[in-house]
Amino acid sequence: MSDTVIHVEGLGKEYRLGVQGSSYPTLREAIVGVATAPIRRLKALRHGVEQEGDATSHFWALRDVNFEVPRGQVIGIIGRNGAGKSTLLKILSRITEPSCGKAVLRGRVASLLEVGTGFHPELTGRENIYLNGSILGMRRVEIDRKFDQIVAFSEVEKFLDTPVKRYSSGMYVRLAFAVAAHLEPEILIVDEVLAVGDAEFQKKCLGKMQEVSTGQGRTVLFVSHNIWAVRSLCQQVLYLKQGQMAALGQTEGVVDKYLKDATHQNGVSMMRTFEPGSAGNDNVRMRKVQLTPRAGDGTMIRVDTPVDLEVEYENLKGGTPLVLNLAVHTLDGTLVFVSQTTSDKSWHGRPFEQGVYRSTCRIPANLLNDGTYRIRVLFLDEAVKHLYNLDDALFFTVHDIAHREGSWYGKWLGVVRPQLQWTTEQVSASQSPG
Amino acid sequence: MSNTLTGASPIPTRDAQTPAEPVLPVFDQEMVIQPQRGWIAVNVGEMWRYRELLFFLIWRDVKVRYKQTVLGVAWAILQPLFNMIVFTVIFGKVAGLEDHLPAHLKGKYPIFVYVGMLVWTFFSTGVTSGGQSLVNSQHLLTKIYFPRLFVPLATIGGALVDLAISFGLFLVLMLIYQVPPGWGLLALPALLVLTLMATAGVAFVVSALTVSYRDFRFIVPFMVQAWMYLSATFYDVADVGRWQLPASINPMFGLIGAYRSCLLGMEWHWAQVGISTTVTLGMFFFGMFYFRKVERKFADIA
Known part of the structure; x- marks a missing residue:
């Protein structure tokens, strides 16, 4: 199909354990490695083993992933921690290279793996808008042009010349998301950005994302643990499990499968x-x-x-x-x-x-x-x-209930969730002035 | 870029809006992501599209470095100045190196050693902080893509701003010591480019190695210290006698000598400059390609 903007084919990422794992390689290990290489080779020859290192020291964080996204669609990626969601996003954002397979992205890509990438605490809000904007791939003229909109969206006008280290975490996130929201990519890659910020702002961000995809024909690739957000925003969902595709297709079916699996997963049971x-x-x-x-x-x-x-x-x-x-x-x-x-x-x-x-x-x-x-x-x-x-x-x-009233998609806050009786009545009419 | 590197703020005030003009996307129209093998070419086109980011990274470095210091930018001058005084006392007076100076520089050892320190401070800062730069920005490396070469380059850009400031003090010293500028000054831009390339070449390699082997964090300070003694900072290139040509394999040896020829009217040693230039070019390109070869692993191990 000619209108496919993201095309992923046989994508995989293999990590060698110990490289990606806990410790940094030290020079000593490298020198020892080089020095002992001939001995290891000899041993391998004698035992007729060709492969250096055994299969257990490698693992596939992502394997054989295939999907296509047409222009203007929002695709959600769900899965448990360690299922390969972040690895997939990192490959598509060009932060890390795949070990095999190929991905083709058509159009200007912006990826938001976190809000406020590159924000420097010592710099002011104004300075950080420019710095962050340019790190996200905006040109200076573009930032100049959208500066007022960004500031208005972030609601931090008064503190624009204050170093962001003095910001509350809410202000910080608002400013950071405001910059990101004004990128004009054709493909937007978002990772769990909505997990931060206060409820009011989350709602605003979700609204902005919806506007981005439906209103302006942009394609969004969206990773989230928030099943509500996925349900309400995505037309297609990819469910990853241990680095492989467990399901791909219409949102409802895939989300249900994911929730079913979640009840049978390790440790959590009936x-x-x-x-x-x-x-x-x-x-x-x-x-x-x-x-x-x-x-x-x-x-x-x-x-x-x-x-x-x-x-x-x-x-x-x-x-x-x-x-x-x-x-x-x-x-x-x-x-x-x-x-x-x-x-x-x-x-x-x-x-x-x-x-x-x-x-x-x-x-x-x-x-x-x-x-x-x-x-x-x-x-x-x-x-x-x-x-x-x-x-x-x-x-x-x-699990969350199937359908909620109102338009709130975010995580329902609180430990308990009672259904309380509410009544609202008008006590008196407001006095018209004069 | 309408701004120069002299520290002018790229941030307009609220009222100074640039009129809207067509904005070209920074990214390729079609991007293919797949594994790459071996040596990877430097994507000059991409670096050009991202050039504003390099500028913002330099600007951030400079801004943050001096934001919380009391003396601010004065530190850029104090470091070579302090070294100049110490070296004048120790090497000029005690070791008697000031007697080796040519006739027109008699009694002007401070300005002689200042030129050496000026260039050396730039190189050592560039190599030391450039070497640390990737490790220090691992947060950026794991969250967003941009040309990775910009990370050490931005640090070197910051050191370049310091160099420009301490060059101002050199102009003052020229007045004090009555050293008139000569035709040699015309060679200054070429020397600056070579110095940048030498610094960048070493910083590329060191920064890439530091990501993989954190040991380099400790090795580099020793390396830089030993390197200084090999680099004609406080002595004249002619002082090493028949070792002049072998010593020029160290690019900073030939380059510092050339700076003195250029700024102080000392004799040019073309063979030395030639050797140092060749090594500089080699180091720069090797460093850049080595960096490109290993950069795709940075996000995985940083």
């Missing part, structure tokens, strides 16, 4: 069973932790899904009341809530015989926000003595 003796002590042994969604198709937990949480355990010491204390944490460690079996009045205080027990509680819909959570399980006796504690009993993910 159920965990414990091998005998793997979790527990002489008092209590864990057998199973399970989550059961009580709405939808029963495979995915969404914000509006009530969930049954079930803990199965074995009581080894009979005769004392046993209390199960449950805590739900966010991944950054914030404690969301604590709940324990003592809420069940009929159960509390009764001595537990030896045997297997199952305690179930229901986490109501519209309590947890979308995100990944960790469940901690703690067993106590009646004297509040800790019998057994398991910090990471289960990790689970709550």
Whole structure:
């Protein structure tokens, strides 16, 4: 098709471990490497091995990626961390070279792998607009021409002659995005830029991006973890998994596949069973932790899904009341809530015989926000003595609801996400002046 | 470029708007990205399209360097001036090198050594900070594409601004020591270009090596110090006797000698200048192509 502006064919990137990894190569290693090369060759000859270094020291960050983007389309790239999204963007931005394959870009390209590339803290806002603009590929006359628009968009007029090191992080991001938003590329490559900045500004940026693609016929390649933004902006989505293409096509289908995968991914699950003796002590042994969604198709937990949480355990010491204390944490460690079996009045205080027990509680819909959570399980006796504690009993993910009201695409903020009753009424009419 | 390198700000005030004119895109119309092998040609066209960025990078370097200093640009003069005084005392007086000067420079050792320090300070700053430049801008290298040669070149451009400022002090010294300018001054532009090329050639190689081997961060200061003694900074090129030609393999040896011929009316040693020029050209092109060969790995290891 003649109107294809991005054409990617068999693109791959291989890294040698140790080069891209943690340590810098030192001169000593290089000298030793050169000095021992003949010995290694001899050894290799003797063993009939031709290849230097074994296959395990290489890995493909990206392999065999093919896609095409027609003019004016927004393509989203999704995938977990380390799936190769950034590598793909870096290749298309010419920051790093592919190991194989080819990509053809037709038109002026601008890539925004972060906002404010090249911003210098000592320089003023005005100076940084010029510096950043020229690093992004704008000409000086172009920056001159758009200067007022950039300043207006950034809303930092008053601080234009203040060094940006004195800016708040919000101001900094606004100024940086303002410069980027006024680039006039035919192809725009954006990486997670929307993860920063305050809510109001995020919305403005998304609006600007939409305007860029639909209004002006520009092609946008957009990487994000923000499924909402991808859903609302992209016509095509590429889903990368371990460096390879897991899916490519219409947004809805690919995003659904990605979300399905996300629920089965490592560590995050609906159920965990414990091998005998793997979790527990002489008092209590864990057998199973399970989550059961009580709405939808029963495979995915969404914000509006009530969930049954079930803990199965074995009581080894009979005769004392046993209390199960449950805590739900966010991944950054914030404690969301604590709940324990003592809420069940009929159960509390009764001595537990030896045997297997199952305690179930229901986490109501519209309590947890979308995100990944960790469940901690703690067993106590009646004297509040800790019998057994398991910090990471289960990790689970709550997904965003399918359709939101209003036009906000960004991450819904907050740890909890209750549905609150709202009423708004007019209290009085405003007085007309005079 | 309408601005020169003398530090004029390219930033217009709010009112001084340039009228709109057609803007040519910086990027190629069609770009093919694929693996490249071996030696890669220098993309002169691309560097020309990006020329404004080079200018902005130099301007940033200079601006940031002096922004928080009390003495500001005066530092550009103080360094060679201080060296001039120390060298005059140690090498001129104590070691008696001032007696080696030709008749028309008798008693004018300070200006003789100042010329050496002027050129040497530029070269050593260019090599030292140019060598560090890639490592220091790894943040840029991993986030955006632009001609990578600009990174060491921008640092050298900053050193060039310092050179221009300390050359001002040289003009004052010419008045004080009554050294009249001669016809040799006509050779100054050519010498400047050669000095730039020698500095850039070494800085390209050193900066590329420093990305891969951080050891060079420690090696370079030693290297530069030893290099100074080999470079006729405080002695005359004729002082090394029969070693004059071998010593000229060091480009800075022949070039500093030529600067003295050009600025102070000392005798020209054409064989030395010839050898140093050849080596300079060789170093410049080797440095540039070596840099191009390894630059595609920078983002992966920086």
